[in-house]
Amino acid sequence: MEAMKMAILMILLLIISEHAKGAIVQFIFGDSLSDVGNNNYLPRSLAKANLPYYGIDFGNGLPNGRYTNGRTVADIIGDKMGLPRPPAFLDPNLTVDMILEKGVNFASGGGGILNETGQWFIQKFCLWKQIELFEGTQQMVSKKIGRQAAMEFFTNSRYVVALGSNDFINNYLMPVYKDSWTYTTTQFIDYLMSTLRQQLIVLHGYGVRQLVFFGLGPMGCIPLERVLGITGGCQTKVNNIAFQFNKAASNLLKDLSLHLPNATYRFGDAYDVVADVIHNPNKYGFENSDSPCCSFGRIRPALTCIPASSLCKDRSKYVFWDEYHPTDAANEIIAEQIIANLGFKPINASGEAPFGAPEPAPSLF
Structure with a gap:
């Protein structure tokens, strides 16, 4: 009888272990550039993407956050790497099994480092x-599959942190x-970097090892900053701020990777290509930037x-x-x-992404 109990226990441990060794997933921390619906579940939030025409070229074309x-x-990066798309943390359908299968997206429109x-x-x-919220997620997963299996799961996962623009646009x-x-x-x-350093060290303490921090684009060239300026052109001062932030963040990521055990914290920089797209849109197939x-x-x-609102005739040209x-x-x-x-190289040998690139934009007129 004891031998049978031991055999059953070993089988259960094996099942749990294999469950924890499933496809690698990702956890996303960010703002509106990464939010997939969290703010839609915050009843008093004034930063929501829950109205048409948000999401018009995604899935069923309805707003999705x-x-x-x-x-x-x-x-897009997750799709190309074979990573599942993590659901919003506040999605009422979220379960621990979904977390183990897809990870979680904590991003929130309007959020910042501060x-x-x-x-x-x-x-x-x-x-x-x-x-x-990530700490709470870890506790739920640990309760489901055990502390050791959960530790392996979170250590093997991938992480994205993408904030900073709101700390300037909607603060400084x-x-x-x-x-x-x-x-x-x-x-x-410096204040942002000292805060971000603390935050990334805390994440490392929770088992975060493979992390990418997305840098800022030329914020002075977004339509809002243009229209708030005098000339209607890019605001050089704001762009310089973004450039300084990126340099400081890149140095921070390098330093943390050197001093935090087993940490690979990398800086994802796209400033130059976004600036080039804005200044030379035709080169990339755009007509308006x-x-x-x-x-x-x-x-x-x-x-x-x-x-x-009115929409441009071809979304792919803007x-x-x-x-x-x-x-x-x-x-x-x-x-x-x-x-x-x-x-980056593909991580999981997964099938097709749930939604690929949108079809050529249909006319609404």
Whole structure:
């Protein structure tokens, strides 16, 4: 009888072990550039992509929480690497089995590295909160498959951290925020880096070993910054801030990789290619790189895309979807550049992605 109990126990342990050794998944921490629906479940949030025409070129064409017409950069990179697309943490259908199969996306529109960033959105998850939710996720997984198996699962997973733009656009560059008149630009970036260092060290303590941090693009060239400027052109000062942030973040990632045991923390830089796309759109097949595809006529900035907005005739020819966010076509170029820069190779031998690149944009008129 004891021998039979031991045999059953060994079989159960083997099943748990094999379950934990399934396909590698990814966990995503970020803002609206990576959000796949978390903010839609925050009842008081003012930063939601839950209205047409968001998601028009994705799946059934209905809003899905992504702040673009199609896929995010993280979607595209994950697809090309054979990684499952992680569901939103607040998805009511999320289960521990889904986490083990697909990972989780904690990204939240309006979120930043700093807790004080994006306060006027009322509800959003900044990075510290996302890390707290990740800790809770680990506890759920450990309860399901055991501490050792969970440790292996999280150590083998891949991680994306993609925040920073809101810390400037919806904090430092807005006079209503205390940070804008408390720090010089250099001091503020140092503040961001010291906070980010703490956050990445905490993540390392939770078993995060393979991590990519997405850098900022030329923020001064997004439609919002153009229309807020005097000339309508790119704001050089804002672009320089993004460049300084990227340099500091790249150095931070290198330092952490040297000093944190078994950590491979890498910086995903696409600044130059985005700048080139904006300044030479025809070279990449675009026709417009200075205004949003989804806009409210001459009323600028419209901030978000809404049902009353008008759409450009061909979404694939526009770099920007709304005042802040790139189109699917632009996101693909960004993703491919990051993949090339970091030499990413497919991880899982998975089948086709749930949704590939959108079909040529249909006319709505």
